[in-house]
Amino acid sequence: MNQFTFEAKQKTFLLGFMILGVLCLVLSYFVDSEPMHVRFWSNYLHNTVFFTGIAGISMFILAAFTTAWAGWHTGMKRVWEAFSLFLLPGILLFIPIIIGMWGHWHHLYHWADPHAVAADPILKGKSGFLNPVWYTFGTLIIVGTWYYFAFKNRQLSVAEDADGQGVADNYWHHRKMRIYAAIFLPIFGFTSAAVIWQWVMSVDAHWYSTLFAWYSGASWFISAMAVTILMMIYLKGRGYFENVTDNHLHDLGKFLFAITIFWTYMWFSQYMLIWYANVGEETIYFRHRLDNYRPLFFGNLIINFVLPFFILLRNDNKRKYGTMAIAAILTLFGHWLDFFLMIKPGTRLTALEAAAEHAGGHGAEAAEAGHKFVSFAAGFTMPGLLELGIFLGFLAGFVYFVFKQLEKAALVPSNDPYLDETMHHSVWPYPEDGHGAHDAHH
């Protein structure tokens, strides 16, 4: 089947989860143990960043593969194209956060409060970059630029289906895509770091880490791979993508495995340098998480490194649908949790400090108080049921959008110069058609 049909049953199912997500989001506005409705706003920011990042990384994956002249992935590139178009809803999702920042509806970012900045030399020093104007235009222009490339890439790819004539027209669609990809890569490389600093790292406004963008970028990459694996397994189960075999799944698994190790490398490098240097204003980031978020802190390492490492180590495991589905669900949830741990403690402290200040406490004293022990709070110390509901809601929205895009074009890019390569992709010693011993039950 070359044409995807978005069935009414799937629509109802996904809409159901989207409604659940919205309900949970609204509920989290009212059910909150912490001040300033920070549970609602941090949940919204967390999921928006997570899914927009998956879309951005999908465009990066496509651009990197195109630039590297890769052909193995061509059979499933329509899925990544659909993911990358989610950048547009991503921009829209950021608009409430931006408006909220200008209207002072939320206290997600300590640096967005002009009184706090005026009294704080560190925040004043960073205010050239950490200010609402930069945040607004940084987000809109940078994600807008990414979307432009995703849109162009998709447009050319679909146009190639209709009027690409292969050798006869010198593969001009593909050549053009290659140029767009090559321009996109350095832009994404620098700008992704800038938005990660703005969106995520600056919730701990006093703290910074030069490795942070790599670390959270790796987190996005693994999440994107995990969603891809789940999507391919689901769509293959529905009879689509006959040409995507165990060999392709194997390579997706290799990516999941490799980037998992890369993520761990980044995580550890960031941790160890800060631990070793033991400079107070850097160490506080980990001290706070170790004191107050200990189960999440170590759980993060177990879910995102120890388990996927041993599950994905063996060759055969990367070709089993069930095992790969488990590894993908584990790492997708794991890296959602990773972003949770990046965002929640900082936003919570900011809200507690802001509340203390409003109550009349001196700024510095309030800040001091904030860094001490904070009590258990659902939605912060641990994700509550509301957080899971919101996650499922966003995921359903993402999948709904992706299915909508998949419907608009053929699933196999019939005039892509690399189509032949993807059809005959094999990982030795497994056979080309992928019908190994493990394929028998599918």
Next chain:
Amino acid sequence: MTRSPNKDVLFGLYDDETKILSAVTQARAAHLDIYDVFTPFPVHGMEDAMGFTESRIHQAGFVYGLIGTLTAFLGMTWVFTSDWPIIFGGKPYWSVPAFIPVTFELTVLFASIGMVVTFYTICGMGPGILNPTLHDRITDDKFCLAFDVTDVSDDEKAKFKAFLETSGAEEIDQKHL
């Protein structure tokens, strides 16, 4: 030192990779026992034609890596907690984060060196070891299919020879290695 397998080998030389690939496939289909195939460069599809299964060298690599992990971690633990405890930068003696880079490096080192040594040993290669060659042009532009004819009946030998002739070998010879 010359390594001698002490075998009589009957071999044929082909002048093209496609010819040897089909000869190997035919030989396996005819249930002829191939001693080995020698080519000047890796021929795509030869592993499948010769019926190789996946190498188990990575399993050995896992074990070597594990030995490296334990050597580094337990070694540093012993040195820094009981043999010669020193305080570095106010950190505890048993500072796990500081041990991890070294543990990682020794894991990689043990795994890679162990696998190289294992591979060389299995293949009978190494510094100073000379392996006899069947024909000089195997390292240049000829593709060689070899059968082991040590203690083989004349009938059997004739069968091998006939196969080499029919499958397109341009030169057939026998040599004691």
